[in-house]
Amino acid sequence: MGPKRKYRLDLPAEIPAGGLPLPSPRIQVRPRNTYKYEAALGKGQPGEEEAPEDSQFSTAQKTLSLRNRALEAAGNGIVISDALLPDRPVIYSNRAFTEITGYSAREIQGRNCRLLQGDDRQQPGLERIRRALNTGEACRELLRNYRKDGTLFWNDLSITPIADDQGKITHFIGVLNDVSDQVAAADYKDGIRKILESIAAYAPLSKTGQAICELLVAHTGSRAALISLKAQGGDELRALASFRLPEALKKAFDRIPLGAATSCPCNRAATEKREIITPDLSREPQRSENDMQLLQFGFRASWAFPILSPDRQLLGTCTLYGDRMGKPDPDTRGMIREALQLAALAVERRWNRDQLEAGKKQLQRYARELEENVEARTRQVLETVEELKKTNRSLQQQFESTREAENLAFASQALFMAMAKNFPKGVIMVFDQEHHFVHLEGEELRAMDLLSWQYANLGIDALPGFGEDQKRLLSERVAETLLGSHVSFEMEHGANTYVVNSTPLEFDNAIRWALLVFSNTTEQKKAERDLLRALHSEQELNDLKSRFISMASHEFRTPLSAILSSAILLGRMNEPGKEGKRERYIKQIKNNVRNMVVILNDFLSLGKLEEGDISFQASDFDFLELLRSVLGELEPSLKVGQHFVQVCDRADFNVRLDPKLTRHILVNLLSNAIKYSPENSAIHLRVSREGDELMLSVRDRGIGIPEDEQPNLFNRFFRARNAINIPGTGLGLHIVKQYTELMGGRIQFTSTTGRGSTFLIHLPCTLKTEKNETNPDH
Structure with missing residues (x-):
């Protein structure tokens, strides 16, 4: 590590927000005992080396200016305290400090950095920082700090002391690093780990659900969470766990009926098996009683998600409640889905364990009953043997014949068992008159x-893995078969499709059993669906071709007719004095040619988009200059009295986008505004910047x-x-939407019939x- 070096830093009492000042009159930044320099406007100090005033002053100015720029450009927040x-008040802070904390240099100067701690003053790291400051030692701690607006951020803080020539500590330099994202990610991973450990340890479902609720509230920005499970064999949702949900709402949401005619998000998410996102409860056209209660407690949005098993069977729901309106972004949605997968795993694992326990008890009962039956049967056999021994020896031959017949029956039964067990790609089920297996x-x-299910003495209603509707269908078909019918039907199970054929089995001229044969036809069904999908795609392609040919012929006919008419009239206007009419016909020809070029560009762009042969090539250009160029091109197309109204808060607007795609977007939006707006109307354009986004608004008063x-x-066409x-x-x-999204942007619009439309483009x-550099020629 080497010996510690102490630095001397002489600064004025006040430092402006823009950075350190130029030397006035003395600024010394030097390692101890290495060099001394005076940028004084008077005499130097005794014992110090003198240098020419002009050259040394200029050198100090340049060095200090360079260090000021370096401090301001630093990515980490930097503060210096006296x-x-x-x-120990702050005498300097750089721009990064303001961006991290929200406090300007003027607001922080003269104050202690403990204001970033808010009321959170009991952190262990704060005591270690105090000891380091009192002893003049360097330290590094991870702290919870609070911005000016009160929001929490995690600060990886490093503090370094600065000493003068005599070794006395004169200043402290603090370096702030916002590591909130890393802390949140680590906390989220730790939460997932704990939930997995809870699931592996078969912890109570309520405890696991509580942990999932707390994890989602901590990392999704929600205010409260609720997990409800579908009652096994029932038709309602029952609350399992919640976090930060008021007691009144807990009681209201404790039991939620399924299938009822209600707009409750939980009910809808469960019955429809999809996410129900309500970004603004107050704007719901049909608010349920639960929605009204949520609004009374200050909740403004709800996100309801179904909890599904791998075969999409409903296990329950998870609902997040927020006090701010909005929808979950893709990262938040992915986090929620990951947590719900854990919830589904926990529920299925618990339910499977319960089923295994029940099966184990049932097996034990069967074993006891079997043992008792064997003992009773053994006694009966022994008694029978004793009776047979006392019978006439003449019956020996009959007994031997009976044994031979019995052996033959056993052989036949073994043959049947072998055939049934190896029945290819299918299942054989046999039911008795009571619909028992x-x-x-x-x-x-x-x-x-x-494979391991013990079916003896069980009915269809105990068949695992089959839904209630499927069990009901099987029972109906068994009943029909026992009445003498041969039936065929299809049934889905998991990802497979089965064709089921039934036949009655007779004994002593009476139907005793129903035989159902399941044959796996999944591959045949898949081939059939693929064929239908291909036929549908071919039909859709033919329809698009027909619409394209019809539209293209119609759209080209109108401008070509106008060009032909204008050309004929232009040929008759060669006499002097008719220059004005000639100019009008020439303008008409140009406008129609321009319209044809726009139509051709649309068709060509559509073709490239369909083939995936479109890409972008970014370059730096002035967006406003490009906009003025497009407006100039479109000005001849304006109707009588139409005009553009531009609003922009700057003279130039430099961006790095694809200029060709951007031009396509501008031409299409402005051409539409001209085309669908009446005469003597204004077309308003607004260009602004929000953060790292360019925003373009085009508003008309059209149809x-x-x-x-x-x-x-x-949609196309x-x-x-x-x-x-x-x-x-x-x-x-x-095409505008495709080009906008290709460059990482998005498009929005509002429109009212008869009053016009407003289109809003967001572009970075x-x-x-990093991508889409493969085909720069578009």
Whole structure:
């Protein structure tokens, strides 16, 4: 490590927010006993080496300016406190400190850094920092700190003392590093580990559910969480665990009926087996009684998720409640799904253990009954043998014949058992008159998870792994078979499809049993579905081709007719004095040619998008300059009285995007605004920046889009019913959306019929280029 070096740092009493000042009159930053320099405007100190004033002053200025810039550009927050003043006030902070804490340099100067601790003053690391400051030693601690707005962040703080020539501590330098994301990730992994340990140890489900609720609330920004399980064999959800849910809501959500006509998110998530995201409870058109209670307690949003087994059987639900409106982002949604997989694992593991315990007890009961039956039967056999010994020896021959017949029966039964057990890709089930299992064999028992199931004396209602509807169907078909019918039907089990054929079995001219043969037809069904899917895709492709040919011929006919008419009239306007009419016809030809180019570009862009042959190539350019260029190109297309209104808070707007794709987006949006707006109307454009995003808003006062057709607006070839008589291909907005998303952006819109539309484009100011560099020619 080597010997410790102490540094001297002479600073003025006050330091401005912009950084350290130039030498005025003395600033010394030097390792102890290595060099001394005076940037004084007077005489030097005795014993110090003198240097020419101009050159040394210039050197100090440059060195200090360089260090100031380095401190301001540092990624970590840096503060300097005066160790000689009471309470060690801060005399300097860099820009990164402001970005991390929210406190400006002016707000923090003159104050102690303990204001970042808020009321959280009992942390063990704080005492170690105090001891290090009092003894003048360096230290490093991980602390909970609080920003100016009160939000928590984890601070990896390093403190280094600075000494003067005499070794006296004059300043402390603190380096802040926001490690909140790393701490949260470690805490989340630790929570997952503890939950897995709880599941492995067969902890009570309520304890595991409580841990999952606490984990989700801690890492999803939610305020409360509730996990409910479906009652086994019942039709309701029962609360298992909750976290930070008021007592009144716990009672209200303790039991939730399933299948009832209600808009309750828990019920819907369970019955529909999908996520029910309610970003704003107050805007729900049909609020349930539970929604009203949530609003009374200050909850504004709810996210309900089903808990499903691997074969998508409902196990329960998990609902998160937030006091802020919104939807979960993809990372949060993935975290929730991961936690719900753990919940499903815990439930299934617990239920399976309960079933195994029940099966074990049942087996023990069967073993006792069998032992008792064997003992009784043995006594009967012994008694019978004794009676047979006393009978006439003449019956010996009859006895031998009976034994031979019995051996033959056993052989036949063994043959039947071998055939049934090795029945290929299927299962053989035999039921008696009471619908109890008599026989169950076949290769597919393993796939159905019935290989170790003890079926003796059990009915169809005890069949594991089958749903209630499936059991009911089996019971109905067995009843039909016992009445003499031969039936065939299909049944799904897990990921497999089975064709079931039945036949009645007779004995002594009476139907005694029903035989059901299950044959696995999954591969045949898959081939059938693939064939139907291929036929559907072919039909859809033919429909798209027909629509394309019809639309292309119609859209090209109109501008070509206008060009032909204008060219004929232009040929007749060669006389002097008709220059104005010639200019008008030439302008008409240019506009129609431009429209044809737009249509061709849309068709070509659609082709490349369908083939996956579109990409971007980022470059630096001025967005406003590109926008002005596009407006200039489109100005001849404006209707009478139409005009553009631009709003931007800056003279230039440098971005790094694909200029060609950006031009396509601007041309399509502005052409639509011109096309669907009336004469004498304004088209408003607003360009702004929010964080690292460029935002472009295009607003018109046109015909608008019917509300019921808005979900289809970005589909290929879609034309709203109120725009059928206006020329267009229905491809422009589809291409705009694809190009926007290709560059990592998104598009939004609002529209009212008869009042116009507003389209809002979000694009990153700096486009990442790790991908899509394969085809720069677009």
